[in-house]
Every structure is written in C-alpha cells, then in structure tokens.
Amino acid sequence: MTYSAAVRDYLLAFADDEHLVGARHTSWIGLGPFLEEDLAFCSIAQDELGHAIGLYGLLLADVGELDTFALLRASQDYRSCWLAEIECRDWNDSLVRHWLYDRAEALRWEALAASPDADIAALAARAQREESFHLAHADQFMSRVAANDTSGRIVDSIRRLAPVAAGIWDATAAESDVLAEGFVTDSSADLAARWNDQIRADIARWGLAAEWSDAGVVAAQQHRTQRSEGFDAFHDDLQRVLSLDTAATW
Template sequence: MTDSVPEGMDGAREMVLALADDELCIGQNLAWWIAVGPFLEEDLALTSISQDELGHARALYGLLGDDVDALAYGRQAHEYRSAHLTELPCRDWGETLVRHFLYDTAETVRWAALADSSWEALGAVARRALAEERSHLRHASGLLSRLLRTEAGCTQLLPLFDQFTPLACELFELPPDCSADDLVAAGIVARPLSDQRAEWQSAVDDAVASVGYQPQWPADGATPASASGRAGQRSAHFAALHAEMVEVLSLDPTARW
C-alpha cells in the first residue's frame, strides 16, 4: 500500500481525478446558494455541504500532485472529467434538492467502495468523506421525504427525477482507458461499478416508492449521448461555472486554495 498513485495504475489516477472534478463542480454550484437559500436553515445547510464537497475535492487533488490549484483550476476544459450532472447550475431550489439527493446517495455508495482501498491514502480520504456524505444524505432524504408528503412537493419534484436520473448514471462511469476490472483486481475499488450503480438505483427507487412513483431509468444504466463528461466533453454550463471558480485567481494570480 502506498500514499502515491500505485505504480502502473494510471486508471486509478483518472478515476480519482473524475471524483475530484465532480466534487469541485458540485461544491461550486452549491456555494451559489449562500445567502439566497429558501430559508435560513437551508442557507446554512447548503453552505456547509458546499464547504465539505470542496474539501473532498481538495483532498483528492492532493493525492495526485502537490500543486492543488493547478489541478483544480489550471486545466483546459477538455481535461476535466466531471459528470455533466455536477455542472448544471440548478438555480431552482427544487432542482438543487433532487440533484442533492441523487448525488449524495451516489456518493455514499462510491465512497464506501473506496473506504478499504489498497491505495491507503485514498482509503483514508474516503473514510473521512463517507462520514460527511452520510450526513449530507440524511439532510437530503429527510427534506425530500417531508416534501413528498404534499401534493405540491410531488408535482414539483417527481418530474425532476426523470430529468436528472439519466445524467446521474454517469456518476458510475469511468474515463476512457480506465478499466473497472483492473481497479477491482488491484483492490483500489472494492466493488464493480455495475454493483455500485445497482445499489444506488435501488436506494433512489425506495425513496420515491412511498408515493407510488417509479423513475424512468435508462436501459442498462446508460447515459444520454450528450453526457460524455468523463471523456472530456463539457456541458454547455461548464464555461460559466469555471469562470466562477477562477474569479479570485483572475484578480490575484498569487492566491492559493
């Protein structure tokens, strides 16, 4: 076991980069809600969750190199590996809640699969992050459950599941030339991505089953052809999001995370 990228495991580096980019984009988007949340408790909750996600991103980038700022902010757009779901602005609070639930349900599964990684440093990051993600999920699940007990909540939120679940499937995809079988065989990841995705999908189904709803899942966990963030193709929203990320650096190039 090692604290650096395992020798010959470039796939592990690519996987971690994708996870870090997901966390960076989600954290940045959630930060938009600071001081504009629908009520004070949500303002504070989303601010805290945003800070956690950005902290996870920083820890993951730190596994890949010493210059965290260059990794997080200094790459060209096509070098990012974030899932398109994480790049959506979601300026409607209902959209943010549904994505929050889908994403953090996925995160609890993904981090758990890394908690005992043979890449020791990655396992340590995963165990710390998993405790926080479980708290995030309790927040999302509790709020979603309460709102789905109302007719207005069902009317607003349930259609968003059909809109976002196909994009969310990309969270369980890897960048090109990154072999899931090799990662499992090396002990980097405990379970195949297909198993992780099935567990996540079951948890999402259970969350909305109480209101008689079934999300329209794409066949075999496929994602829309337009969602190819893992391959370096950015969504239409990435440019504006990235401009927010580097705003401080554009004013002060010496600033550090």
C-alpha cells in the same frame, strides 16, 4: 503515493465531481428557502469542497499546486460528470441533485473505504462521517417536501435530472485497470445497480409518482472526457480571479 495513470484518472473523476457539485451548491448561500436550510446547505457545500481538496491532495505530489490544478486546467482535462457541472437555478432541481448525488457519493466512498490503499481508505473513512449527515439531510428534506409538494416540482425535477444523473456512473476510460490493480473491487456498474435500487426505494417510500428506470449512462459524456453545455461559462466563473494574475498569492 504514486498512483497509476488509471487510478489517477479514477480519483480525478471523483475529485472533480466533488469540487464542481460543491461549487454549484454554493450558489444558494443567502438564498435558501429559509434560514435554517441556508445554513445546512452551505455546510454541505463546504464539506464537498473539503472532499475535493482531500482527493486532489492525493494526486498533487507530482502535479502542482492545488488551486491552479483545480481551477486552471483546460476544460477537456476535467473528468467531472454532467450532474456535478450543470447549473440548477431552481431549488427543486438543486434538492433533487443533492439527493441523487449524495446517494451515489456515499456508495463511492464506501467502495474507496475498502481500498487496500491506506491514504484513500483514511480519506474515505473521514468523508463517510460527513456523508451520513448529507444523506440524513437529503432524506429528511425530501421525505417532508416530496409528500407535500402539491406543485409537482419534485417529480418534474426527478424526470428532468434522471438521465443526467446516470452519468455519475460513466466510468473513466481505464476503470478496468483500476479494478485489475485491486484499488477498488466494485465497478461503477456494480455501484450503479445498488444506486438504482436505493433511488427506486426512496421514490416508493416517499410516495412519489415518478417512474425510475435503470437509465443508461449518458453516452455523450464519453468516459467523462466531454463537458456539458454551459461548462465553459461555469469554468470562467471559477477561475475569474485566479487567472487575473497567476503570479499572485491570493
């Protein structure tokens, strides 16, 4: 399938988000708060990486080999949002990111599942099955931990991550062309509105003392062309082995 430049950029944004959030989730393998959660969170990380592979695969017919493309691009060529890029050293931040990100991810797949493009619709249908488990995990974990978190960590994480999370909805520069082509019908702004409603409802349902306003998109992302602080070190980590010998098959 040959996509327009606008669609390619649109799909690349989602692929990079999936790749980087999956890579960030992997940092908890072996260090989850208890063994069952360790196993569950690791599965979610694997799923997100799988989604990234699927999305990159749609783009790669004329771009090149998957791992080189995914790992060795120049930082300015990524289209990830900062929520997917940032390091969450504390479990509370990782859990809150998981909830905020997967709420958004489900909406993005839902929009793509309705695309007239058969390839992306098929990939979305497959991802939606996995995403339902991710959402159930986030909901069950948050509902149980949030209600009993006397330390206030969850509320602090929500306050800290809310402005960054809104950057998920920072549209790629030519998203209007994607809509005009009919590739998807829901704009990022449309999805953001639904996402804000869902997040607000979750917070109320869980009885959390966290205010949630429809925060604007992080302007500094500049249509996802700017990377977050700390991205370069993350990127170096991701490509450390592959860049050792680009002629090698690993």
